[in-house]
Amino acid sequence: MIDIFDNPDAMAHAAADLFAKSAQQAVDARGRFAVALAGGNTPTRTYELLSREPYRDQIPWNAVHIFWGDERCVPADDPKSNQRMARLTLLDHVPIPPENIHPIDGTLSPEAAAQAYESELREFAQQNTGFLDLALLGIGTDGHTASLFPGDSTLTTSQRWALPVAATNTRLARVTLTPPVLNHARQVVFLVSGSGKADILRRIIEDPANNEELPAVCIQPTNGEALWLLDREAAADLPDG
Numbered sequence: 001m002i003d004i005f006d007n008p009d010a011m012a013h014a015a016a017d018l019f020a021k022s023a024q025q026a027v028d029a030r031g032r033f034a035v036a037l038a039g040g041n042t043p044t045r046t047y048e049l050l051s052r053e054p055y056r057d058q059i060p061w062n063a064v065h066i067f068w069g070d071e072r073c074v075p076a077d078d079p080k081s082n083q084r085m086a087r088l089t090l091l092d093h094v095p096i097p098p099e100n101i102h103p104i105d106g107t108l109s110p111e112a113a114a115q116a117y118e119s120e121l122r123e124f125a126q127q128n129t130g131f132l133d134l135a136l137l138g139i140g141t142d143g144h145t146a147s148l149f150p151g152d153s154t155l156t157t158s159q160r161w162a163l164p165v166a167a168t169n170t171r172l173a174r175v176t177l178t179p180p181v182l183n184h185a186r187q188v189v190f191l192v193s194g195s196g197k198a199d200i201l202r203r204i205i206e207d208p209a210n211n212e213e214l215p216a217v218c219i220q221p222t223n224g225e226a227l228w229l230l231d232r233e234a235a236a237d238l239p240d241g
């Protein structure tokens, strides 16, 4: 499912609408809403919208649980931290109980952080009949999503829910949710904007069979198909873009 919007702001409003609706539906049905936030720059406008009226008061924050799809292995006050970005744009401005925020500890070693995060995820899932209601994801120009990168062993795991990602000369060490966890979310929504993503989007959406090595292609939700919220620039190379 693909929705294309004239500009990033219209896409962000659509994402905020979806977030608020998903949250209310989940809380009505199961008493809580568990969401894995995306990092990077694309979702910041959506998070800012959610922190303000009219969205802020539409969301039952006391029953919202915040997780992350991935995190860089840096302290929480580091400018590269996904946790820091989410707190500055959203979490510091809404009445969410602190215990409902489940960050990845970027000060631990990647493996220790992944194991600690996985333990927390499994405990939450056991206490709440299942884990994610919504997974928000972005994609990189190399087709990575969360911190699932082309050629990494993280793509083929079947048992682990969270895994460490080694640093390279172009990226920090990270922790990522794995495809099985993301694919079992009730909703998977990709937020993609900008002309720089047009080519990789075309490969992922129009030709997945010949691009199976791309992590975003590995995200095949068990509950149906992922939703792609795109702006017109990102959709430029798609047939209906």
Ligand code: 6PG
Residues within 6 Å of the ligand: 038, 039, 040, 041, 042, 043, 069, 070, 071, 072, 082, 137, 138, 139, 140, 144, 145, 146, 147
């Ligand atoms: C991260 C993100 C990553 C991001 C993409 C797109 O930690 O970097 O989780 O997967 O979603 O790299 O990033 P932009 O939105 O900044 O283009």
